[in-house]
Structure formats: structure tokens, C-alpha cells
Amino acid sequence: MRRNRAPVPWGGAWPARTWDPFTEFQQLWDQMGRLFEQSAETDIAGWRPLAETEETPEAYVVRTELPGLRREDVNVEVNGNELCISGEIKEEEKDKGNMLRRRTGKFVYRTILPTDADPEKIDGELHDGVLTLRVPKTERGRSRRIQIKG
Template identity: 50%
Template sequence: MWNEMGRLLERAAVPAAPGAGAWMPMAEEAEEEDAYVVRAELPGVPAENIDIEVEGNELYISGELTEERRGKVLSRRTGSFSYRTTLPSAVDSDRIDADLSDGILTVRVPKSEEAKRRKIEIGKRRQISGETA
């Protein structure tokens, strides 16, 4: 809930009109079995203009899209953009990878071994220093 509230407040503070300066890309977050995935729409933004950083449990995606005006009206967004999300604490931040394809930036954040789902067998007790657990 706190993540959603933070995103709503950020969207309210960022102008959404094309060419209005700072903007926030449309993005989705998903959880897979072994990783968290963030996909952001960044059409026309070259990879060298995108910065991806992790600080603590915060993932930051930022950059800039510049374009020459060729006609009377520019209908695409330009200027600086940013997107921020809070990651769960049980991630392997050293193995994060990113890919930009067809205007979609995909950031894959692997789960740590502790965070991965595992099946627990019912009725399997183990011995702990002479006692049954």
C-alpha cells in the first residue's frame, strides 16, 4: 500500500503533458518464481541515456529524452524522466540485469536464496539436540 501511495504522489507531482519537462514512464512490476521484474515504457530513449541505480532497497530508473523539433507540434514526451520503486529486502542486488528492446526497459532483480519459495513437507520432523522439532 505504501508503494502505491508513493507512486500516486510522484505522478501527481510530475507534469504529464508532452514536452512539459520531467515525466514518469509507464511501468509495471511483477513477481516471478526466482525474480522481481520491472518493465518501463521508454520509446525512443537510447540505452546510453538511461541510468539504473540501486540504493538500499530502492530501484531508481532515470534519464533524458531529447529530440529535435521537426514540425509545428511535437507529440512525444521529451525531457528528464524518473521512476522509483521499493524492492523487497530479500533480493540479490549484485545480479540485477537490464535489457532495452523495442522501447521497453526490463529490469530483472533476482530473489535471494532465502526469499525463494520452497515446499514444506507435512509430518517430517527432525531431531534437534535430542529433542523432536
């Protein structure tokens, strides 16, 4: 008698798919991680801006959304291999009741730089509310093609 059949879903109102406890555990683990990250950051600052990172062959690029900020309002620091972007968005003065509702208060974004990043040569630009930081890779960290002989 063969016993290696696929599970047959029950009919009726019962869920037609099988339960995978590992998928649910992974989702719960991810949610808990996000919750702890947010709570740790809000102790230091009020909120964390949206950011994305990208790797190119020559550098790492970090883009952070900071609408309405000027260069003077943003602080970028490197401490060891940690990159920290911080600042504060102040509440706007009410002008005839036409005030935009947006997030205000202190913010911070932190990330760990890879070991092949060169923190001495970071350059940044704030344009149209997006802060773009370019962290070049060291010569040792860049990939190169190896010529095979023979």
C-alpha cells in the same frame, strides 16, 4: 415490528442507489496519493514513465516503457533497497516538418525493492522501447516445498 429491512431507494429522478461515504473517501484518498506522487516526482524530473512490476518464483521483473531511447540515454541505479531508473528524452530535430510529437525532458521512476531481492545480480535489457529489469530473489527469499514426515 421488524426494523432490519434493506433501504428502499426513492423513485423518480433521485439516485436509485444508496450512498457509501467510505467508497468515496477511498477514491479521494487514492486520487490525492497519485497527485502527491506526481508532484514530488516532477520536482526532481519532468515526468515518470509507465512501468509495471511482476513477481515470479525466482525474481522480480520491472518493465518500463521508454520509446526511442538508447542504452546510453538510460541510467539505472540501486541505492540501498531503492531502484531508480532515470534519463532524458531530447527533442528531435525538425526534419521537413515531419516531427513526431512525444514526451520529452528528464524522467525518473523509483521503486522500493522487497527485502528478499538481490540487488547485486540485477540484469537489464532495452528492446523495442521497453526496458526490462530482472531482480533475482535471494535463496532465502525463494519459496520451497517442505516434506512432511510421518
